[in-house]
Amino acid sequence: MKRYNFKNNLVILFLVTLLSVTACSFTTKDFDEDSDRDQVLIELITYVIEQGHFDMREIDDDFSQAVFKDYVKGLDPIKRHFLKSDFEEFEAFETQLDDQINNKNLIFFDLTVNRYKKRMAEAKAFYGELLEKPFDFTETEQINTNYDDVDYAENTKELKERWRQQFKFSTLSTFHDLKEEQEQQIEDGEDVEVKTDAELEEEAREITRESTENYFDTMSDLERKDWFSLYINSIVSQFDPHTNYFAPQDKDRFDISMSGKLEGIGARLQKQRDNVKIVEVISGGPAWTNGELEVGDLIQKVKQEDEEEPVDIRGMRLDDAVDLIKGPKGTQVSLTVKKVDGSTKVINIIRDVVEIEETYAKSSTVEKDGDVFGIINLPKFYFDMQNYNNRNAASDIKKELERLNEVGAEGLIIDLRNNGGGSLSTVVDIAGFFIEKGPIVQVRDAKNNTEVLRDKDADVIWDKPLVILVNELSASASEILAAAMQDYKRAVVLGSEQTYGKGTVQNVVDLNRWMRNSSFGDMGALKITTQKFYRINGGSTQLKGVESDVAVPDRYSFIDIGERDYENPMPWDKIAPADYKVWEGYENLDKVIAASKERLSSNKQIQLIEENAKWIKRQRDQDKFSLNYESYNEEMEMVENMAQRFEGINKFKTNLTYNSLPYEQTIMQKDSSLTQKRNRWHESLAKDVYVEEALNVLKDLNIAKNSSKLAARKE
Structure with a gap:
């Protein structure tokens, strides 16, 4: 049985993020074969939850x-x-x-x-x-x-x-x-x-x-x-927001999504009352490439390229809305979208399959004040389900770190923004690249059995300054890496006030394993929360997430988007800390964090972003609308004017230039499409005020010369 971690899930998933692979063992039970199928299903599901849920209510x-x-x-x-x-x-x-x-x-x-x-x-x-x-x-x-x-x-x-x-x-x-x-x-x-x-x-x-x-x-x-x-x-x-029943037809969709072969816009959707909401834009997908669709947008209408009028999908079942939005590769779909700031926009997207290469880690260098720094973007913690030793996030990160060392990079940014999680094994391996042997995360089950997952490799790939970028959409595995590096005082975590706050583990259980009589047909599957994550300092990542060392507002700062905003979230709690020793490599960590906060407090771009975030909050809280055209039109004009006012956020630009590493530049000479993708990424980085500040932090951090720099397990 595979264990999966979901950032969020209500009905239908376009993408499922793998967490780890374990056996799921429940005792068997006999059911009354003469009962009604629905009665058996209720009995079966309550039995499985009683046997396996982390916190049985x-x-x-x-x-x-x-x-x-x-x-x-x-x-x-x-x-x-x-x-x-x-x-x-x-x-x-x-x-x-x-x-x-x-x-x-x-x-x-x-x-x-x-x-x-x-x-x-x-x-x-x-x-x-x-x-x-x-x-x-x-x-x-x-x-x-x-x-x-x-x-x-x-x-x-x-x-x-x-x-x-x-x-x-x-x-x-x-x-x-x-x-x-x-x-x-x-x-x-x-x-x-x-x-x-x-x-x-x-x-x-x-x-x-x-x-x-x-x-x-x-x-x-x-x-x-x-x-x-x-x-x-x-x-x-x-029991919690992530325990969910998959009916047979939804289980089929779940299985299909695991293959990664769905053609469409490359986004994960969720039903929210009468609306269809974007809850994830998948890296490498057409919506991601297009760049106009974002988490929190509401899709109101869908128009096919061969039709004159759009179809209003408000009030439509999610299944049917999905069927309208997805379609064959190469076809265009036009989406009328209510943006998170309240404005309305028509977005044209050419359907395609997710470009697998764009879901992998990628790196770049940038020069600032005579020093070279590196940045690695990691969209998710990926791995091969069939063979972990095949390409995975950890092996790719290791290669990028070695390449950055070769070009003399003096500091590193790992960008985990919008990273919804993935393989737990890769997190442990990646954390190990920055410390000596030591614990990375604790996992506790319903019987209070706690397992400490450790880095057992004494080799350190990167012993220079490190900043980790996060936001409200950094979830699960991302939170584990950020938390471990923060607890070791190995990295400065910079980003949203807190990350997503999903610190639970789910198993997907095939309910048919208990059924001897096939007359009931396919009983579907149950995704059930079975374990909980804890930092090495003992605190859970559940609900609270990871609080940034340097908290910076972004457009999601004031809206409901994290684990804490769902009904029935499991609580934050704390267990005994693991046995670990903090990194002693920085001689001015506290001063650097204080200086960063001071810089950002007077940063005009950050102030504009915060103002925009508050505006978005006001728009999303509005629930009374005029049915008079003049009043409605005035409101829409005001929304559009405010949206234009905040266009300056996207016009911001630093004077920094980003470059691909030598090995990739060689590939780009023969691959124009890769050149276009990297140019697009580099242009985005040059407009990113958060990356700019992360570079300031790296520039300020001083490595202690006469200290045992590497974090290690206490003897």
Whole structure:
């Protein structure tokens, strides 16, 4: 059984990051073969969790209430189907679900699904009349999109009014986009048939109608097993955010994603209420190459290159949205995206497969004040599942370190920003390149058995200054490396206030291993949290992540993006520290850190980035929107103006020049595509204020001449 580490996961994954490979052992159990398949599945999953979860939570009334809340919210996230009377009827079961789970009772599940189907049919019958007449965008009207604060509709009349407002909001947004597009075409001198506002409103309303019809068609195709997967995941997610059930069809997608052969835009998506959110841009993929899509963006519409109009995917199932976004290599998809700063942008991406080479470590040199420094970018901690001795992150990093030594680099930056994790073995090996023998990370299981993973090789590849760059998206394995180097005082960690904060280990368990009777069919798989990571100083990386020595704001500083922002995260805790000795190589570490903080406090670029981050936070917190065109247009103009104001962030440039190492320059003479990729990376580095400050830190760090420089295990 393979163990996997996920930075985040709710439904469908485009990319899975491997953590380590272990055996997963659970005792066997007999199940009543005459039971209903769903009853057996509940019994099977609760049994596996009881046997293997790191922190088994008691299934009691509190647990029941949490399942109730998450499941009902998952069924109707924006409260446009259930009435208040439905919810009140459901509430009778709020503290009974623990008993129903233990007794394999599905009364509550059946009630909610049947009621949902009934309300869906009713909405399908009346939505057409709401879109027959034009919307009046001159009225003063407002919609509240904070659905947690909105109660369920009292009656059908109130529910229809809720649908009307949502239709009007969607139509207003499209109307605004169509009007803007027409004005731009006229300004550009294009030969365009000018449409009146009434015609544009009708066109926008028709797009809303088509989107709604697609929504109802999609929901009509759902089967009982789809709803049951939602119910099961509402149960298992109470243990922690990373324990997740894969239904057979989702397990197939999981297996496919492991092959790395999916063609598409190269991003991992997550359902967030009615929106499709970007949660990871995969290094080497087309979205990464394009450079315009970023974590936190919401995809609203998808347009194929051979179609005239985009499809609105808000409210669409994630599976179906994914099917629209992915496609054959070489084809173009146009995504209408609401950016993290609130602005709207159409991004054109040519679909492709992930370029494997761009997921590997790469290095560059840069000269500053007469000294040569190196930078290594590591997108993930990769390895070959079949044979660890094949190419992996550790072996590649070692080669790059040796090459940087050969060219006389005086200091090194390891860039772990956006690195979501990977192989634990490679982390231990990489950490060992910077210290003598010693512990790197501690791993504890549910029975409080603690294993200390050590570097056992006394050789040190790099004994010069080291800075590690991190951000809020540096997760899991990245946090282990940064934490170890920080605990040893071997490196200065520079970046976000804290990293992602995922300090848990998951196993993916095939549930079919317990089933002797094949009449139930494929039972799917369960991803279950079985272990927890701890730093060598004893503190967990869970929840708190790694706090940077030099904390610097970035565009994600004030928005919900880390482990702490999910429901039911496992807590931070502490165990006994491992036996280790700090590095004694720096003679001015504290002074350098203080000087860096002082420099950054008056850095104009950093101040602009922080201002932008606060603006993004305000935009994402906004939940009331005008349904009056003039007011809506003023708001959109203000958003666009602010977005333009912050374009200066991307225009920042240092006077530093980056160069590939000699071995790569030789390859580039014959490979123009590699030249283009490296030029793009070097241009990005030259605009990077964080890298610039990391170089300042390296320049300031002094190696002690009369000390035992290398960290080591205490004897």
